[in-house]
Amino acid sequence: MAYDVIVIGSGPGGYVAAIRASQLGFKTAVVERESLGGICLNWGCIPTKALLKTAQVFEYTQHSKDYGITIGDAKVDFEAVIKRSRGVADKMSRGVQFLMKKNKIDVLMGDGKVKAKGQVEVTDKDGKATVHEAKHIILATGARARELPNLKIDGKNVIGYRQAMVLPQQPKSMIVVGSGAIGVEFAYFYATLGTKVTIVEFLPRIVPVEDEDISKELEKIYKKKGIEIMTNASVEAVEAAGNGVKAKVKTQTGEITLEADVVLSAVGIAANIENIGLEAMGIKTDKGRVVVDKYYQTNVPGIYAIGDMVPGQALAHVASKEGIVCVEAIAYNEKKYAHKPETIDYMNIPGCTYCAPEIASVGYTEKAAKEAGYEVKVGKFPFSASGKASAAGATEGFVKVIFDAKYGEWLGTHMIGANVTEIIAETVVARKLETTYQEVLDSIHPHPTMSESVKDAIEVAYGEAIHL
The missing domain is CATH 3.50.50.60 (FAD/NAD(P)-binding domain)
Structure with a gap:
């Protein structure tokens, strides 16, 4: 088969790139050796969140008396916990299957590798190999758990x-x-x-x-x-x-x-760059990652790489955006898209950790801002002073904001607390719009919410604290 675009890998970088390519009029195929959705949907982001939610629910039962509710002795059915997590993952993977059909994207099951310029070889589980042609090949093979020499993963110990x-x-x-x-x-x-x-x-x-x-x-x-x-x-x-x-x-x-x-x-993780044809094609790598330009083209024209296998933060949302930018740049060059896409600002990528309490951050840390030469204003607002957090019984943690003292530029935000991964987007958008502290303070935040603690932290930074 001949395609305009073939994407090798169907994780959050690969399947998103494939969908955007199809939307822009490219005949598209995606190659996947295991399950649609890649590690994120099947073995990473999604099933782990299901496990963590179970832990949170169990924690609620242990502290139910704090909320005026008496519960009998709650027990963990570990097998059922794992089963629920796998069910959530399977449902999300089926959702990606639906999206492939909806967008008329061919799914080629098997191991994919670049065989020659414009050619992708797909070897199925029975060892049968087929060759498919594509004008553009996007590598999105992701990463795996990194192994230390003295800590080999054997699956048992x-x-x-x-x-x-x-x-x-x-x-x-x-x-x-x-x-x-x-x-x-x-x-x-x-x-x-x-x-x-x-x-x-x-x-x-x-x-x-x-x-x-x-x-x-x-x-x-x-x-x-x-x-x-x-x-x-x-x-x-x-x-x-x-x-x-x-x-x-x-x-x-x-x-x-x-x-x-x-x-x-x-x-940590190691990029999956082996056995996909990099050496044969002369595609450059550095420190275990594929070298790309700002639109994710490798040193070989027509071959691109996105996601965990390229430099930058190894995060699902980063891979997705890289896939979109990559495909839109291809489309622009082929006059299928009106303008060249804006490149990613890797200093404005939100990072989220879903332990309890959650952690969310974006931009400079206080130390990094000072090392970069900024004179900073720092504000911290504890959730113990938040009415919504107190009502929810979730008073652990705080919001910390960092601003440039000279111009009021929002340099970074760092949070630890309940559901803070849902709050960090305000900072990301505000930094993208080059918002100053005053504009945030002039924007009314709803009460009672935990998100208003961001505004409260900014008030602390500028000596205008009301609730602390």
Whole structure:
């Protein structure tokens, strides 16, 4: 078959790129070796949120008396918890199947690779290979769990995020190596359901990409939940011990041995750039990622790459936007689109972590803003002073805003609290519009809401606090 566009990979970058290509009049196909929706819908963003919601509901039952409700002894049916998560994922994947049909996109099931210029080879599960032609080939093969040399994922003693979502039974104890989004989300899920969890983080603080105040707050809250946290520490070796494992952990004061049922490796991701034809085509890579220009074309004309396999934040919403920008640029060059798309501002990408309390951030941290030469105004508003948060029984955390003292430019926002991932978009839009602090304060925020805490934090930054 001959196509205008073939997308290899159907994750949030690939399937979105395919739909936009079809909308713009391109005959489009998408190649997928496993399940439509990729890792995000099937093994990442969506099913993990289902697990985390279960943990939250269980936590509510444990604290129901705080709301004036008495509930009997609530128990966790771990098998049912996992089944619900898989059901949510399957439903979303079927939704992508519907979108492919709706947009008249051919789905080619199998492993895809660039065979030659303008050619994609697809090998199905039976080993049968077919070659399809395309003027434009978009690589969107995503990423997988990164493995450390001394922490190989074997699916039994050391597991990755995929195994963590479908364990046959709940472990009594777990060591989580790495405290990025994946690590702290699973730590919350398992700890809330009753597993004894220990987090081991190589760097001096957990969630190390976040503002330092966020890290301190989450560590305080997690310790209160009974999660043990070891920073400036590394797992040097893991060995089987009876029905569990022994992990040798190097700390600043010496080496210790931790015992647990299982170790979860959550030390980041590695791009899927192997066996897709990069070497044969001479496509450049750097530090394990594909090198692209601002419209995601590789050094080989007609071949593009988006999502986790290119430099930038490895986030679903980033991959989706990269796919749209890539396809719109192609369409513009072929006179199918009226204007060249605006490139992505990677300094205005929201990051969200769905532990409890949630974390959401965008823009400069306080430290990064100062290192960039800004004189800053900083405001923090605790949710303990929020009427809506108090009514909801969700007073943990705060909103922190950072502004340029000279011009009032909104440099960044960092939040930790209930549902803050739903609030961060205000900052993203405001920064895109180059809004100043005064314009935000002049915009009336609804009361009572947790979102008005953003306005309250800005008032604190400028010495105009009303509710604090």
